[in-house]
Amino acid sequence: MEKRIYVWEAPVRVTHWISVFCLVTLALTGVYIGNPFITATSADQYIMGWVRFVHFVAAYIFVVNLAVRIYWSFAGNKYATWKALFPFSQERIITLFRQMSFYALISTKPPQEIGHTPLGGIVYFLILVLCGISAITGFALFSLYNPAGPMHILFGWVFSLAAIATVRLIHHLIMWFLIYFVIVHIYVVLFLDSVEKNGLLSSIFDGYKFVEEEKTN
Amino acid sequence: MRDEDEIVRESAGGPYRQIVARGVSRRDFLKFCSAMAAVLGLSGTFAGKIAEAIEKAERPILVWLEFQDCAGNTEALLRATKPTIAEIVLDVLSVDYHETIMAPAGKQAEKSLEDVVKNHKGKYIACVEGSIPLKDNGVYCCVGGRSAIDIAKEVCGNALATIAVGTCATSGGIPAAAPNPTGAIGVKQALPNVTVLNLTGCPMNVENLTATVVHFLTFGGLPATDSIGRPLFAYGERIHDHCERRAHYDAGQFVKQWGDEGHRQGWCLYEMGCKGPETFGNCPVVKYNEGTSWPVQAGHGCIGCFQPEFWDKMTPFYRRLPKVPGFGVEVTADKIGAGVAAVAAVGVAAHRIARAIRGKQDKKEDTE
Numbered sequence: 055m056e057k058r059i060y061v062w063e064a065p066v067r068v069t070h071w072i073s074v075f076c077l078v079t080l081a082l083t084g085v086y087i088g089n090p091f092i093t094a095t096s097a098d099q100y101i102m103g104w105v106r107f108v109h110f111v112a113a114y115i116f117v118v119n120l121a122v123r124i125y126w127s128f129a130g131n132k133y134a135t136w137k138a139l140f141p142f143s144q145e146r147i148i149t150l151f152r153q154m155s156f157y158a159l160i161s162t163k164p165p166q167e168i169g170h171t172p173l174g175g176i177v178y179f180l181i182l183v184l185c186g187i188s189a190i191t192g193f194a195l196f197s198l199y200n201p202a203g204p205m206h207i208l209f210g211w212v213f214s215l216a217a218i219a220t221v222r223l224i225h226h227l228i229m230w231f232l233i234y235f236v237i238v239h240i241y242v243v244l245f246l247d248s249v250e251k252n253g254l255l256s257s258i259f260d261g262y263k264f265v266e267e268e269k270t271n
Numbered sequence: 272m273r274d275e276d277e278i279v280r281e282s283a284g285g286p287y288r289q290i291v292a293r294g295v296s297r298r299d300f301l302k303f304c305s306a307m308a309a310v311l312g313l314s315g316t317f318a319g320k321i322a323e324a325i326e327k328a329e330r331p332i333l334v335w336l337e338f339q340d341c342a343g344n345t346e347a348l349l350r351a352t353k354p355t356i357a358e359i360v361l362d363v364l365s366v367d368y369h370e371t372i373m374a375p376a377g378k379q380a381e382k383s384l385e386d387v388v389k390n391h392k393g394k395y396i397a398c399v400e401g402s403i404p405l406k407d408n409g410v411y412c413c414v415g416g417r418s419a420i421d422i423a424k425e426v427c428g429n430a431l432a433t434i435a436v437g438t439c440a441t442s443g444g445i446p447a448a449a450p451n452p453t454g455a456i457g458v459k460q461a462l463p464n465v466t467v468l469n470l471t472g473c474p475m476n477v478e479n480l481t482a483t484v485v486h487f488l489t490f491g492g493l494p495a496t497d498s499i500g501r502p503l504f505a506y507g508e509r510i511h512d513h514c515e516r517r518a519h520y521d522a523g524q525f526v527k528q529w530g531d532e533g534h535r536q537g538w539c540l541y542e543m544g545c546k547g548p549e550t551f552g553n554c555p556v557v558k559y560n561e562g563t564s565w566p567v568q569a570g571h572g573c574i575g576c577f578q579p580e581f582w583d584k585m586t587p588f589y590r591r592l593p594k595v596p597g598f599g600v601e602v603t604a605d606k607i608g609a610g611v612a613a614v615a616a617v618g619v620a621a622h623r624i625a626r627a628i629r630g631k632q633d634k635k636e637d638t639e
């Protein structure tokens with residue numbers, strides 16, 4: 055028997071889609087900032103100005119949204135917990151290896167998981183770190199227009215670690231790392247959804263997954 | 272108002288006397304004082320205070336050391352088309368030792384340096400141009416048989432203040448560019464306990480040196496600095512934020528190729544590798560050669576020479592982003608990024624196909 059259980063609570067789903075929206079916006083505007091492919095016809099236009107403005111607004115929303123999700127990893131249910139990002143108990147490590155042998159096509163049966171898989175948890179942790187670096191380097195670059203301002207007090211220390219041009223390169227490269235994640239992430243979701251038929255894909259919309267009866271208790 | 276002769280009498284031997292002696296009018300002198308107040312970011316009312324300070328100033332003693340340098344900062348100091356007040360002010364600081372311009376040579380020259388250190392301990396200003404090599408006991412730069420670090424320790428260590436001029440003296444500059452064969456570093460790095468003011472630039476803008484000296488004469492101390500010891504009045508804001516081409520940046524009008532329509536129209540040089548967004552300095556405001564022009568006005572992007580280690584960090588100069596470590600200069604960050612993305616896409620497609628085949632094999636085994 056399969057049971058329908060509520061896995062992703064609303065804050066998890068909403069923050070997921072807000073971050074998708076923000077990251078797409080940030081990447082599109084970021085690409086324009088890095089390589090302004092549209093040329094204004096008159097100096098009275100404000101194309102780069104608006105693109106940067108949108109980039110910064112999306113960045114603020116993105117960071118607040120990230121903070122909400124982090125809060126929820128303490129307040130939410132057992133699938134939303136931050137502990138899912140560190141699957142290092144003996145049991146979880148065994149599952150991790152079974153999962154890897156499934157991806158490596160050695161076995162054809164994935165381990166049954168209700169929340170994040172162990173590998174998924176590790177990857178989401180790395181993504182969290184990347185998003186954090188992106189936000190820190192981004193706000194540091196943003197602060198340069200006023201090195202006496204509060205933003206520079208908060209993020210100016212970044213430039214004692216790396217030159218401004220290097221920080222910019224890092225900020226730029228992280229976009230690519232996030233793109234690789236998105237390619238693999240979407241593939242894995244579609245792939246698992248079609249192989250496991252556990253409603254994974256629809257779960258990020260409605261919160262419910264289908265799980266074999268004996269796994270649920 | 273005091274009459275001019277009186278002032279001259281009062282400040283016998285000081286800079287002001289020389290200014291008058293060289294035929295500079297009172298009017299031009301006051302203009303200079305207002306200009307300096309502007310460079311220093313002070314309100315116009317300070318011009319009077321500056322004028323008074325210069326009128327009263329004693330003859331400060333200045334020595335100028337050259338280590339691993341190209342004399343570019345000396346050149347900036349001496350670039351005389353016509354003798355300006357700035358020059359006279361610096362000149363009358365009475366450069367007691369400057370290898371390029373002083374009259375004595377050899378032992379005699381070294382003696383004048385020794386004399387300053389001995390007789391004016393803690394009272395003179397030391398300007399240092401060029402980097403200090405530390406590798407192999409500093410043998411790569413010796414003057415009069417002594418290593419640069421040895422001289423710097425003694426001369427800067429006993430000075431009232433040290434002004435490091437140019438990017439080489441402030442962070443090692445070109446001699447320190449990778450692989451830094453001589454182990455070159457800047458003065459502040461070599462002498463962490465000495466008071467050093469950094470005037471970066473390749474070369475530094477002589478207006479900023481003049482303003483520093485004027486600040487010194489007016490307020491009796493060095494100006495406030497940023498985290499790497501550069502005076503805020505000159506390095507407190509970004510080039511990009513005061514650039515005359517900034518409106519084109521915000522609009523979205525960029526030069527795409529040297530000599531194209533946009534270049535002729537004076538559009539933004541961002542895509543040609545301008546480092547204005549990464550560089551702090553007052554070039555667009557103060558400019559060079561008596562306010563004639565500066566690189567971006569002349570149609571060339573900023574190369575970021577005011578930033579530490581610009582030779583390593585800001586290159587390639589004609590590319591917007593630095594090169595990715597471990598890859599050749601020809602490949603940009605985006606080429607690498609797109610290449611890996613393509614590999615990832617092909618990878619997931621291959622995985623799906625491989626899994627489909629594997630799945631079928633499994634089913635066959637199950638039914639057999």
Ligand code: HEM
Binds near residue numbers: 073171178
């Ligand atoms: C910019 C694009 C995306 C990013 C950065 C992203 C990021 C993430 C993150 C961080 C999680 C963990 C959720 C949490 O615990 O809060 C997650 C889960 C999930 N995402 Fe995405 N996602 C993206 C796009 C998508 C898309 C387009 C889909 C649908 C096809 C999708 C489907 C899912 C599903 C089903 C889960 C739950 C599975 C699991 O946690 O293992 N994602 N995503």
Ligand code: HEM
Binds near residue numbers: 081083106194197232
């Ligand atoms: C997390 C996702 C983000 C992505 C994918 C992203 C992407 C980009 C890209 C590709 C660029 C162009 C870099 C270049 O080539 O020079 C850029 C520039 C920039 N980004 Fe982001 N960014 C993100 C987040 C942020 C955040 C959180 C901030 C914080 C305010 C931010 C602030 C900036 C700034 C200040 C610039 C430079 C703009 C300029 O100099 O005018 N970014 N971003």
Ligand code: SF4
Binds near residue numbers: 538539540541546572
């Ligand atoms: S020319 Fe350089 S400094 Fe000026 S606006 Fe363009 S990028 Fe900024």
